[in-house]
Amino acid sequence: MVARRPNRPASPLFRVRPSVSDELAPRTSIKYSCPQGHDFSVPFLDDPEVAIPAVWRCCQHGRESERSDGAEAPKPKPPRTHWDMLLERRSIPELQALLEERLTLLHKMKGVRQIKR
Ligand SMILES: [Zn+2]
Numbered sequence: 001m002v003a004r005r006p007n008r009p010a011s012p013l014f015r016v017r018p019s020v021s022d023e024l025a026p027r028t029s030i031k032y033s034c035p036q037g038h039d040f041s042v043p044f045l046d047d048p049e050v051a052i053p054a055v056w057r058c059c060q061h062g063r064e065s066e067r068s069d070g071a072e073a074p075k076p077k078p079p080r081t082h083w084d085m086l087l088e089r090r091s092i093p094e095l096q097a098l099l100e101e102r103l104t105l106l107h108k109m110k111g112v113r114q115i116k117r
Contacts, residue, residue: 031068034058039068 026046033039036058044052054072058065086095
């Protein structure tokens with residue numbers, strides 16, 4: 001560490017000016033109870049979209065600590081399958097028509113191959 005002379009002004013390159021963008025987003029503090037017998041709190045963004053974990057690792061003991069307020073972790077959504085995504089875009093009758101069209105095309109192609117042999 002380099003000691004600065006007390007009467008020397010700070011370099012303009014390193015002068016920090018506060019700006020509007022330096023303001024912190026609103027936060028909420030969540031308390032966790034360590035199994036070793038102490039509590040600690042962790043700041044989170046105060047936003048209902050943010051999922052706050054039910055368990056947080058204690059930085060002193062490395063133990064998983066549960067929330068003091070007893071709130072449970074949000075249940076994860078079941079993963080969307082390819083079938084789910086397909087049903088969002090097309091109806092069953094549309095899919096049946098598409099299947100018939102593709103099967104007809106495949107049967108025609110198979111017939112062409114058999115003729116060539
Ligand atoms: Zn601890």
